[in-house]
Amino acid sequence: MTANSLQDRIRNVFVQHLHMEPPSLDKDLLETGIIDSLTFVELLSRLEQEFSIRISLDDLDLNQFRSIARIGEFIGTRLSTPAEISDSAGLRVAQ
Secondary structure (H helix, E strand, C coil): CCHHHHHHHHHHHHHHCCCCCCCCCCCCCCCCCCCCHHHHHHHHHHHHHHHCCCCCHHHCCHHHHCCHHHHHHHHHHHHCCCCEEECCCCCEEEC
8 A cells, every 4th residue: 555545545534534624744733733632532443443453552652643644654554564464254353
């Protein structure tokens, strides 16, 4: 998956699930107040659903969620690691 397609899918999460116009790719979502604590929790949940990943508290670094570009980089690393595999039903399971 390319960085652009990841960013497009993340932008779509903002539009479809958070009901907000996504900012520019590098705009700081936390510092500008675009994302507050409740919206952040919703964003994490929606990203897990959209990309079939699990984001544990141990992996959570707010700096990785400061912009759409950084979120894309974080998701990209999660999608390319073998930490999760698909079971026989096609569901992702952590190893």
